[in-house]
Amino acid sequence: xxxxxxxxxxxxxxxxxxxxxxxxxxxPACGAAFSAELFDASGQSVGAGVGGLLVRxxxxxxxxxxxxxxxxxxxxxxxxxxxxxPGVAPQDVSRVEYWCNYWSLDVVPLGSLEPRDVQTVPHGDxxxxxxxxxxELGVPLPLPAVAVFPLDEQERPLGVALAEGTEAxxxxxxxxxxxxxxxxxxxxxxxFPTRGP
Numbered sequence: 001x002x003x004x005x006x007x008x009x010x011x012x013x014x015x016x017x018x019x020x021x022x023x024x025x026x027x028p029a030c031g032a033a034f035s036a037e038l039f040d041a042s043g044q045s046v047g048a049g050v051g052g053l054l055v056r057x058x059x060x061x062x063x064x065x066x067x068x069x070x071x072x073x074x075x076x077x078x079x080x081x082x083x084x085x086p087g088v089a090p091q092d093v094s095r096v097e098y099w100c101n102y103w104s105l106d107v108v109p110l111g112s113l114e115p116r117d118v119q120t121v122p123h124g125d126x127x128x129x130x131x132x133x134x135x136e137l138g139v140p141l142p143l144p145a146v147a148v149f150p151l152d153e154q155e156r157p158l159g160v161a162l163a164e165g166t167e168a169x170x171x172x173x174x175x176x177x178x179x180x181x182x183x184x185x186x187x188x189x190x191x192f193p194t195r196g197p
Contacts, residue, residue: 001029001053001071001100005156008038008090013083015047015090018149018157020190021077021100028059028070032102034079038088039095046092047085053077053100054147054192056114058137059107067139068107069196078149078190080160111137115146115191121178127185129161134174137197141169145194148179150186158184162194 005020017036023029032053040046054077055069071077085093118131129148135141144165149157161179169175 001032001102003098005154006096006098007157008093008096009159010089011082014086015084015088015093017049017081017084017096018160019079019098020155020157021053021079023071023073023075023077026073027104028072028107029100029102030059030068030070030105030107032071032077032100034081034098034100036081036084036096036098038085038093039097040092041094046088049081049084051079051081053079054194056192057112058110058196060110062106062108067110067197068105070105070107076190078147078157078192080147113137113141113193113196115148115177115193118148118189118191120185120189122185123181126181126183128181129179129189129191130177131191132174132176133169133193135169135171138171139197140171141195141197143195144169144175144177146177146179146191147194148189148191150182150184151188151190153187157190158186
């Protein structure tokens with residue numbers, strides 16, 4: 001996994017990190033987790049956190065024992081780590097060290113969950129996003145949820161807006177969503193499901 005963009009900003013509980021990554025390997029990265037540690041100018045650690053990488057494609061374990069969320073070769077992924085460093089401002093961070101852990105599993109494609117027709121809805125204090133999540137997995141999706149990342153012209157994530165459903169989406173069904181409000185709408189967006197089957 002290779003990080004293509006990282007963004008630090010202030011959040012209610014301290015520094016928030018948004019990351020954009022791509023699988024530059026030749027096999028799916030399954031159950032991938034992103035870890036980061038923040039350091040100040042003196043080299044002292046001022047915060048750390050770990051979170052999962054979001055994916056749009058899902059896989060079935062080849063032995064039939066279950067499913068896996070994997071970043072396929074060439075696919076992009078995103079993550080957000082919140083409350084990394086309470087009381088620390090982004091300008092106090094001089095260095096970020098990150099690493100990714102994942103499993104290399106024997107998997108076969110199951111299908112995709114890709115938010116589509118994402119539209120920006122302006123608000124006085126920012127913007128929210130609407131769209132449709134279609135379940136193309138062939139199995140029910142118990143509780144749908146999405147994350148929409150507004151991006152700048154260099155495709156750097158500027159924040160994340162979330163939406164969660166309350167009812168299962170059957171195979172072949174769809175869920176219309178509207179996220180919460182973020183301050184910066186960006187110039188384009190990247191949207192991912194945050195839950196799988």
